[in-house]
Amino acid sequence: MTTYRFSTGETIKHVVLILGALVVLLPFYLMVSTSLKAPQEIETNRGGFLGQQEMMVDGDCVRQGNAEEDCRQRPVVYNYTQAFEKAPLLRYLLNGVIVTVSIFIIQVVVALPCAYALAKLRFRGRSLVFGAVIVCLLIPVHAIALPLYIGLAKAGLTNSYAALIIPWTISAFGIFLMRQFFMTVPDDLIDAARMDGMSEFAIVWRVMLPAAVPALLAFAIFSVVAHWNDYFWPRIVITSSQELFTPPLGLREFKGEMADHAYGPMMATATIIVTPLIVAFLLAQRRFIEGITLSGMK
Amino acid sequence: MSDASLKAPSLLPRLPRLARPAVRADTPEASRARTGVLFTLPAIVLMLVILIVPILMAGVLSFTDYSLGRAGFDWVGVQNYEHLLSRSAYRSMFVATLTYVFVVVPASVGLGLGAALLISSLRVGGDFYKTIYFLPVMAALLAMAIVWEFALHPTLGIVNSTLAAGCDIGWLRGLLTGAWLGGDPAASWYGQGCADGFPLWLGDRDYAIWTLCFIGIWQAFGFNMVLYLAGLTGIPRELYHAAEMDGAKSGWERFRLVTWPKLGPTTVFVVTITSIRSFQVFDQVEALTSGGPMKSTYVMMYAIYEKAIQQNLIGIGAAITMVFLGFVLLMTLIQRHLVERRVHYS
Numbered sequence: 001m002t003t004y005r006f007s008t009g010e011t012i013k014h015v016v017l018i019l020g021a022l023v024v025l026l027p028f029y030l031m032v033s034t035s036l037k038a039p040q041e042i043e044t045n046r047g048g049f050l051g052q053q054e055m056m057v058d059g060d061c062v063r064q065g066n067a068e069e070d071c072r073q074r075p076v077v078y079n080y081t082q083a084f085e086k087a088p089l090l091r092y093l094l095n096g097v098i099v100t101v102s103i104f105i106i107q108v109v110v111a112l113p114c115a116y117a118l119a120k121l122r123f124r125g126r127s128l129v130f131g132a133v134i135v136c137l138l139i140p141v142h143a144i145a146l147p148l149y150i151g152l153a154k155a156g157l158t159n160s161y162a163a164l165i166i167p168w169t170i171s172a173f174g175i176f177l178m179r180q181f182f183m184t185v186p187d188d189l190i191d192a193a194r195m196d197g198m199s200e201f202a203i204v205w206r207v208m209l210p211a212a213v214p215a216l217l218a219f220a221i222f223s224v225v226a227h228w229n230d231y232f233w234p235r236i237v238i239t240s241s242q243e244l245f246t247p248p249l250g251l252r253e254f255k256g257e258m259a260d261h262a263y264g265p266m267m268a269t270a271t272i273i274v275t276p277l278i279v280a281f282l283l284a285q286r287r288f289i290e291g292i293t294l295s296g297m298k
Numbered sequence: 299m300s301d302a303s304l305k306a307p308s309l310l311p312r313l314p315r316l317a318r319p320a321v322r323a324d325t326p327e328a329s330r331a332r333t334g335v336l337f338t339l340p341a342i343v344l345m346l347v348i349l350i351v352p353i354l355m356a357g358v359l360s361f362t363d364y365s366l367g368r369a370g371f372d373w374v375g376v377q378n379y380e381h382l383l384s385r386s387a388y389r390s391m392f393v394a395t396l397t398y399v400f401v402v403v404p405a406s407v408g409l410g411l412g413a414a415l416l417i418s419s420l421r422v423g424g425d426f427y428k429t430i431y432f433l434p435v436m437a438a439l440l441a442m443a444i445v446w447e448f449a450l451h452p453t454l455g456i457v458n459s460t461l462a463a464g465c466d467i468g469w470l471r472g473l474l475t476g477a478w479l480g481g482d483p484a485a486s487w488y489g490q491g492c493a494d495g496f497p498l499w500l501g502d503r504d505y506a507i508w509t510l511c512f513i514g515i516w517q518a519f520g521f522n523m524v525l526y527l528a529g530l531t532g533i534p535r536e537l538y539h540a541a542e543m544d545g546a547k548s549g550w551e552r553f554r555l556v557t558w559p560k561l562g563p564t565t566v567f568v569v570t571i572t573s574i575r576s577f578q579v580f581d582q583v584e585a586l587t588s589g590g591p592m593k594s595t596y597v598m599m600y601a602i603y604e605k606a607i608q609q610n611l612i613g614i615g616a617a618i619t620m621v622f623l624g625f626v627l628l629m630t631l632i633q634r635h636l637v638e639r640r641v642h643y644s
Contacts, residue, residue: 013416014423020413021430024516027445028433030456034448045459110344113337122327123334129342136349138630142578142599143623146606146615147352147359153366170344194326200333229438231581232599236607248440252585255444263448270441281436285429289524292435 031274034267038075042263051075075264080272082265089269091243092250099164099246100227104220107171112212115178116204120190130179136172142232149236159244163237168227174219177294181215182208221291225277247273353623359616366610378617390593391601391618394507398597399576401511402518407568409515410522415557417523418530428527431520439517443582446513450499458496465492503591510582510595518575522568529564533557563637570633574626598622 029049034042037051053074061071073081083089117123118130144167152163185208193207209216231248238244245253251269258266281288360378364371382388413431417424434442449456464470471492475483483489491497499509537556546552580599583589589596589604598618606615 010421013420017413017416017420017423017427020409021427024430024434024520026456027442027449027516028437030449031441031445043454045454045456110340114341117334117337121330121334121337123331126334126338129338132342132345132350136345138627139349139353140574140578140623140626142580142602143356143619143626144349144352146602146612146619147355148348149607150355150359150366150612151352167348170341170348172345172349175341200330200337204337225436229440231438231440231584232578232603235584236603248438248581251438251441251444255585263454267445267448270445274437274441277436277438278433281432282429285432288436289432292521293524293528 031267031270034263035079035265035271036076037264038078039264041075079264079268082262083268083272086262086265087250087254087269088243089247089250089272092245092247093272095161095244096228096247098161100224102161102165103168103227104223106165106169107174107219107223108216110169111171111174111178112209113201113204115175115182116200116208118175118179119182119185120187121200133172133175133179136170137176139172141167145233145236152237158237159239159241161244164234164244164246167233168223171223173294174223177219178212178215181212185211217287218291218294221288222294225288225292228277356616356619356623359612360620362613362616364612364616366612371613374613378613379621381614382617382621387593387596388601388618391596391598394589394593394595395577395579395597397507398511398514398579399573401508402514402576402579403569403572405511405515406518406572407522407565409519410568411526411561411565413519413523414526414530415553418527428524431523433520434517435521435524440581440585442517443513443585446516446582447500447586450509452496452498452501457499461488461491461496464488500586501591503594506587506591506595510579510587513582514576514579518572522572525564525568526561529561530557533560566633566636570629573629577622577625 033049033051036049036053037047038054038056041047041051053076055072056075056078057068058071058073058078062068114129118126118133148167149158152158152166157163157166189207189211190203193203198206228246229248230246231252234246234249235252238246238249242253251266251273254262254266254269361373361375362371363374363377413427417427420427448454450458452458464474465488471483471488472478475481475486475489475492477483477489484493497505499505533556537560538552541552541556544555546555578599579597580603583595583597583600584603587595589600598621602615602618602622605611605618
């Protein structure tokens with residue numbers, strides 16, 4: 001057992017890091033706290049973290065002709081029910097899941113065979129294809145957004161799931177990553193599978209895919225985090241159809257239409273959007289950090 | 299999948315002239331070669347259609363006055379690019395973008411490095427700080443930007459109300475206004491804030507871009523920290539012992555002689571990726587300032603969005619896109635150059 005003695009240097013380091021942590025955590029604290037509080041508490045900045053949770057009357061509810069007693073709610077209940085009732089938040093979350101999952105699956109379906117071919121099959125033009133992948137790695141999505149938008153608009157595809165998904169179906173990074181991983185898979189494994197009469201197609205999905213699970217998991221985290229949080233592309237291609245909004249678009253809409261006193265419900269919405277990834281991160285930190293910093297491997 | 303189905307039709311016409319076409323086509327190597335082409339085909343098509351053709355399209359469109367919904371378009375030569383150079387709105391755009399990049403990159407790289415050095419030198423609690431500092435990387439930037447806007451709200455916000463509360467505490471006010479150091483309290487930033495109210499932050503043209511930079515730094519530095527932590531674990535302990543033998547006694551000497559050079563590759567990468575991401579800043583701007591006040595936060599991505607998507611001026615949007623691409627490629631070339639030079643030296 002090590003015993004820890006007091007040391008000035010160590011203490012100063014902790015003080016600096018704690019001050020930093022307070023700044024980092026401030027908006028998270030504020031977001032959750034505001035989502036729990038009553039409007040007056042938010043406006044006067046009182047009530048501590050949790051708020052007093054005194055019964056409050058929902059003004060809209062009374063205006064709709066309900067008796068006042070039926071419209072009394074705890075602030076936390078009010079904020080979170082408003083988040084779901086003022087806007088189809090559940091639909092937004094569902095859209096977020098549909099889009100991120102579809103993107104990931106298509107990326108894998110496209111990238112895996114290509115990566116396998118680049119790593120393990122000899123064919124004419126292989127180095128050319130790999131060169132193209134390397135070049136495509138350099139193309140930032142923001143540079144192709146405008147022409148893609150025009151193409152989708154011409155095809156009448158804006159305001160559709162397809163528009164949200166199509167630009168991300170090809171991941172040069174995914175191909176590159178999986179190719180690097182497949183290079184480390186021994187050829188013997190593949191030859192044995194061929195001896196057993198497996199087709200190349202079966203080898204990709206029944207031999208290589210299971211072997212690549214750790215790399216794929218990291219790539220999944222990379223991909224899902226990026227697309228769940230993405231705002232730029234959905235903002236461009238979803239212009240009118242509210243039923244196609246992804247979570248960030250839904251929150252932005254909420255902010256745009258918000259009356260002054262709706263901070264509670266808005267922060268409840270923000271909390272709901274941010275929470276899934278934060279919780280997943282806290283549960284599997286190592287994997288998440290690995291996945292998000294994958295791009296460091298280039 | 300059977301061999302027959304793999305025969306690419308385009309390959310067949312060339313074969314019959316040879317004496318041994320049938321034999322060759324059936325060897326495992328040949329069949330695998332066809333499989334290779336087939337497996338890469340979807341990726342090749344998508345790379346062309348989604349990545350390469352659009353880049354070329356953006357280049358072509360930047361020389362036109364194209365807009366959606368109009369039948370034709372005219373070639374306007376370099377007029378769009380001339381506008382970028384001559385009009386004051388675009389001068390504001392370059393100023394805002396470059397300000398953002400030149401503030402966020404050094405600050406978030408420096409803070410990332412600083413946090414990594416502190417955390418890796420701790421005896422206990424390193425993982426705790428690492429987790430906290432990484433949280434902003436995971437959270438949707440748009441959502442957190444909206445929370446920051448609320449925190450910085452001129453009247454409701456926790457930042458200004460905390461600053462104002464400090465004015466009523468004598469010693470704190472004395473400290474922050476510099477009165478303790480003999481300065482004139484009324485002339486200091488804090489003293490003026492106490493007297494005339496604290497800034498509007500996002501609503502003030504002198505503060506808006508710096509406020510957005512702050513949000514950008516807040517979001518980005520944890521990512522850099524993690525990369526630096528990974529880099530630090532790769533430095534062999536013996537190097538520090540060796541440096542100490544050679545007389546590098548102070549921590550700064552050891553950092554200068556061992557840590558910093560050894561972190562070179564990490565730094566090159568971190569600076570490149572942070573720069574590219576900073577050129578792409580959009581979420582905070584669109585949600586909080588819409589490029590204002592007075593175009594002080596009119597960054598490139600927002601300009602593309604406003605001109606090309608909202609106002610349907612595709613040509614100018616494409617020209618900005620090409621300039622953006624130029625910046626990104628420049629970054630990448632510099633990175634490649636630095637990486638290769640390092641390889642030659644080591």
